[in-house]
Amino acid sequence: MKKILFIILSLLVLGSEAYAQKGKHKQRDSVYYALPDEFLDTVKVFGKQKINNYSLLGVNYGVTFSNTYFSPSKHNRGYVVNPNFISVQYTYFMKMFDQLPMFAVVVGADMGNEGYTFKQFEDGSSNHVDGATWCSMKVFEVPAMAQIHVDFDPFKLMVNVGVYGGWRQSIERRGPNMDQNYATSFKPYENQLDYGLMGGAGFAIMLDPIEIHFNALVRWGWSSFYEPDYPDPVFHPYNTYYYRYAYPLDIIASVGVHFQIEKRRGKTKSQLKKEAKAIVYGTPSNTSR
Secondary structure, three states, X not given: OHHHHHHHHHHHHHHHHHHHHHHHHHHHHHHHXXXXXXXXXXXXXXXXXXXXXXXXXXXXXXXXXXXXXXXXXXXOEEOEEEEEEEEEEEEEEEEEOOOEEEEEEEEEEEEEEEEEEEOOOOOOOOOOEOOEOEEEEEEEEEEEEEXXXXXXXXEEEEEEEEEEEEEEEEEEEXXXXXXXXXXXXXXXXXXXXXXXXXXXXXXXXXXXXEEEEEXXXXXXXXXXXXXXXXXXXXXXXXXXOOOOEEEEEEEEEEEEEEEEOOOOEOOOHHHHHHHHHXXXXXXXXXXOO
16 A cells, blocks of 8 residues: 555656646747847857858058079078068958858958068178169059858968969169169069969957958969060170079968958848848738739
């Protein structure tokens, strides 16, 4: 008899606990469905928000390490360091195949430097370009790059590749045997048109609506500093070098502050306007009568 009473009491206790738990689930579900979508979009417990297509506008500042690839080769080349690289950049992030938020287009305007320098050999001599052993050129460029990125909040990894075009605005050079009339001016056979390939990698810290970007870029110029067969009365009087080239090859390290023009996550203003219009005027299927 005692065993039967014990079993009955146990079943009653278990049944009451199950009923209480069911009531809690109902209460939780009713609270969940009663909340508006705008509130649920901000609660990470119920699901991760999707990344929108959005834009960035930012400013980068950095250091350029300028070098040059010569043909015929010139040995003992060094880097010309210029801590005055600055760029204004616009980035548009979009979904690849309309699903994967991994693609972006980057355009901007850069102001930086190109150049070359030569270290001395053991005997005290050094290579030169028409007597100049050091040269730095200020360049204005417009890059256009494609970007692949991977986000894992609050960080983002980025890889960029693209092309650029620009103009070599001014020049400064030094050397014991150079023509001083061209210490700060271009010679007739030197090219000021600048273009080439640009790419690199970096990472960002995303503190919506601000992002801090750290990038390392390589800029490989396809426009030689001078015409390949130019004549020079002192160093190249016979004008025989049809394969003579000098291509800039630079490394740029930069940091930038970028501002999100649209919302990266959550509903945008345009989405909210569409929803409000649908509530007021009804869906297109209701208004098409």
